[in-house]
Amino acid sequence: MKSNYQITLEYEGTNYKGWQYQKNGPSIQNEVEKAIKKVLKKKIRIIGSGRTDAGVHAIGQSANFFCDKIENLKKFLNSLNYFLSKKSISIISIKKKGLSFHSRFDAKKRIYKYIIVNRRNFLVLDKNRAWLVKKKLNVYSMKKALKLFLGTHNFNAFRSTSCGAKSPVRTIERSTLTKKGDKILITFSSRSFLQHQVRSMVGCLKVIGEGKWNVGNLKILFKSKKRSLCAPPAPSNGLYLYKVIY
Numbered sequence: 001m002k003s004n005y006q007i008t009l010e011y012e013g014t015n016y017k018g019w020q021y022q023k024n025g026p027s028i029q030n031e032v033e034k035a036i037k038k039v040l041k042k043k044i045r046i047i048g049s050g051r052t053d054a055g056v057h058a059i060g061q062s063a064n065f066f067c068d069k070i071e072n073l074k075k076f077l078n079s080l081n082y083f084l085s086k087k088s089i090s091i092i093s094i095k096k097k098g099l100s101f102h103s104r105f106d107a108k109k110r111i112y113k114y115i116i117v118n119r120r121n122f123l124v125l126d127k128n129r130a131w132l133v134k135k136k137l138n139v140y141s142m143k144k145a146l147k148l149f150l151g152t153h154n155f156n157a158f159r160s161t162s163c164g165a166k167s168p169v170r171t172i173e174r175s176t177l178t179k180k181g182d183k184i185l186i187t188f189s190s191r192s193f194l195q196h197q198v199r200s201m202v203g204c205l206k207v208i209g210e211g212k213w214n215v216g217n218l219k220i221l222f223k224s225k226k227r228s229l230c231a232p233p234a235p236s237n238g239l240y241l242y243k244v245i246y
Contacts (some may be wrong), residue, residue, distance in 0.1 A: 002066045004097045007032075007046075009061045012088040014128045014237065019052045019061070028052070028089060032063070035083040039076060040067060049103045049244045050110060050192070055236030057129065059113075060092075060243040064103040109173065109189055109245040114202045115238045116184040130183070131202075131238035137209030139179050145208045145215050146175050148222070149188070149201055156225040158201055159194035168225075170194060177205075187242070199233035207231045 009032070017025035029046060036044045049062040070076045073094050080091050115130040117123060118137050123130060149172045156168035174189040186205065188198055204221070207213045213231070221229050 001069070002099070003069045004064055004066050004099050004101055005070065006062060006064045006095045006097045006101060006103060008092045008094075009063065010059050010090050010092055011057060011061070012129070013052060013054070013056045013058070015088065016054065018054045018056065019048050019050070019058075025054075028058075028061075029063075031084065031087050031089055032080075032091075035080050035087075036065070036067075038083050039079045042067075047103050049107050050241070051195075052239075052241050053196070053236050055128075056239045056241065057237075058241040060111075061241050062103045062107070062244040062246075064097060064101060066099075103244070106246050107191070107244050109191060109243075110193065111187065111189045111242040111245070112193065112198045113240045113242045114186045114188075114198060114234060115240070116186070116202075116206070116234075117182055118179075118184055119182040128237045131206075131235050133206060133209075135210050137184065137206070138211065139177065139184065139209065141211075141214070142184075142205045142209045143177050145205055145218050146177050146186070148215065148218050149175050153222060154225055155194055155197055157221050157227055157230050158197045158204075159227065160196035161227060163195035165194050168194060170197065196233050199236065199239060200230050202234035202238070203231040206234065 011028055017027050019028045021027050021030050032046055044065050044067050046063045046065040077094050116133050117126055117130045118133050120134050123132050152171040154168050155170050170190055172190050176187045178185050
């Protein structure tokens with residue numbers, strides 16, 4: 001009888017093409033599947049809660065897989081992490097779930113965080129882990145604009161041209177912006193996001209913070225539904241899949 005297991009992962013996405021298996025480069029999914037194969041001696045397919053793009057990191061990605069019953073979960077977890085230790089991937093936890101559990105379809109909320117470092121000097125500790133913006137940002141203007149994203153809207157202007165979602169309508173349940181020192185942390189919570197949506201929203205907040213746009217420009221963008229009018233998306237290296245809630 002097959003069992004269903006949920007794993008929670010963290011990873012640095014810098015050297016990966018994203019979560020999903022790719023023919024043209026390494027993926028998180030492929031590396032974890034290879035580690036599971038080394039431990040269980042058979043090929044297992046894992047199902048992620050959602051795709052993260054190339055260069056995007058995760059603190060709480062969730063995935064599940066089916067296999068024969070694992071007798072010692074702690075030993076299994078340690079073995080997996082042994083093989084992943086040089087891959088910038090760590091399995092934080094593993095739980096046995098019901099057979100009907102699906103890491104993607106059962107997710108009720110996904111929380112993404114974006115980190116901007118607002119200073120003139122280059123990054124050392126946060127290199128590849130944050131977006132360095134040298135021009136001083138007006139946090140008050142950014143917070144004012146952030147409120148426009150809340151609620152249910154057509155986010156067509158904020159999604160990638162390659163986004164395969166049938167509907168551009170999404171609901172942002174919560175959005176926050178906090179500044180501590182030279183770090184600006186922006187958080188978005190929704191059941192699901194469109195491809196590049198979070199990075200596009202952050203890109204718009206950045207140009208507002210620089211004074212190139214105002215809240216009126218953002219309202220016009222929403223109304224236009226045109227991707228071509230959107231600000232350039234924020235780079236992937238500042239984005240983190242923080243948590244998936246079931």
